[in-house]
Amino acid sequence: MRKGQAGNIPVIARFTVVEALRTRYGIILLLLTLLSFGLAQFLSQVAITETAQIQRAVVAAVLRFSAVFLVALYIITSISREFSDKVVELMFSLPMPRGSYYLGKLAGYAMLATATAVVFSLLLLTVTPWAQAAMWGVSLVFELLLVCAASLVLVLALNQVTPAFCAVVAFYLLARSITAMQLMAHGPLVDGHSMASQLIARLIDGMAFLLPDMSLFTRSDWLLYSTAQWQDLLPLLGQTAVYLALLSGVALFDLYRRNI
Template sequence: MPRWGTLRAVRAIAAATVLEAWRSQLPWLLAGLAAVAAALAVFLHGVALVEAGPTRLALLAALLRLATAGIVATLAVAGTVREAQDKQAEQLLTLPIARAAWLCGRLAGFGAVALLPALLALAILLPATTSLWPALLWAATLLCELWIVAAFATFCALGLGNVAPALCATFGFYALARSLTALQLLGDTTARDAGTRLLALATDVVAWLLPRLDGFARTEWLLYGTGTPSDLGAVLVQTVLALLLLLAASLFDLYRRQF
C-alpha cells in the first residue's frame, strides 16, 4: 500500500477508535470521575485537618491518577476484545491494509482517548495549585503514563482475547511499575540472605524492562513545585522506549496469527 494510503488508513482507524470509545460510555465515566473528585474535595474541605490544602491536593491527585488509568485500560481492553469477538479486525485485515497500520491506528486512537481524562484531571487540579508549571508537568506526564497503560492493555487484549484476564494483567503491570522503586529499596534494606538476594536481583531485572511509572505524575510536583524540564525529558524518553517495545511485541503477536 502506498505511504499516503497507509496514513489515511491509520487516521481512519484512529478516528473510528475514538468514536467507539465515545459511544462506550466515555462521557459518563468522565462525568462520574468529575463528580467523585468534587465530592472528595468538598468532604476534605469540611474535615478539620492539619495542612488541609496539601492533603486535599495529594488525595485528589492520587484518585485522578488511578481513576484515569482504570478508565483508559478498561476502554482499550474492552474495545480490542469486542472488535476481535465481532470479527471486525479480521474483516479489516482482509482489505489491503497492513496489520501494522491497523495496530498503529488503534494505538493512536487510544492515545487520543487518553487525552480527555488527562485534560479533565488538569482542569480539576489546576484551581488547587499555586502555579501553572507544576500542574502542566503533572498532567503531561500523566498523559504519558496513560499512553503506556493503553499500549499495554492493547497488547494484553490481543494476546489473551478476554476482558477479565487482560484487565488483571494490565492492573498488575500498573501496580508493579508504580512500586518498583519501593521494592528495590525494600530489597536493599532487608537482611541479605540467599532468598532476599535472589528477589532483589529479580526486581532489578524487572526494573530494567518496565517503565518506572512512580516517576510519572508525581504528587510532590504539585505540592512543592519541584518538577523540572529534565524530569519531563526523562519521562518522555521512558515513554518512547516503552511504546516502541510494546508496539514491537504487539506486532509480533499480530503477525504470527493466521486470519
C-alpha cells in the first residue's frame, strides 16, 4: 500500500468515530453505564452474604455482554446502512484501495471499542480494586477487538443485519463456551467407546482448534479473588493478534473478490 493511500486510513477512522457520536452511540453507552451502576447498588442492598463478590461477578458479566452486543450491533447496522445508501460503492469508485477502507473502518471501530471498555472499567472501579479492574478492562479491549473484526467479516459477507448479528452472537457464545464443551465431551461420564461420542468429541475439538478461547478473557475469578497478574494478559494479546490477522485476511479477500 502506497504512503499516500495509507493516509486514507486515519481519515476513514476519524469519520467512523464522528458517525458514531452523531448516531448517539455515546448516549446509549451512558445509559448502559447508569443501568449497570444502578444494578450494582441494588445488589449491594439485597445480597445477604458475599455482597462484594456478587456485585463484582454480576456487574462484570452485564458489562461484558453489554459491550459485546453494543459494539457488534453498531458495526453491523452501520456497515449495512452504508451498503444500502451506496456509500461503499462511492468509496470504492475513488482511487483508493479497498484495504484502506477496511483498515480505516477497523481502526475507527477499535477506537470505539476501546472507549467502551474504558468507560465500563471505570464503572467497575466502584466495586473492584483498581489493579484487577484495569487488567479486566485491558482484557475486554482484546475481546472487543475480536468482536469488531468478526462483525466486519460477517456483515461484509452477509450484507444483512439480522443474519450477521445472529452469526456474531453464535461465534461469540461458541468461543466463550468451547472449552467447557471440550471438558464435557471428554469427561468421565461420556462413553468413550461410543461412535457418536467420539464423533461429537472430534467435532468439538475441531471447533476449539479454529476458534479463539474467549473463556480466558475477562474472567470473573480475577475480580472475585484478585488472582490476575499482568503477565496473564500476554497469551490474550497473542490470541488477539493471531485471530485479528486471520479475520482481517478473510474480510480483505472477500472485499477484493467482489464486484462492487
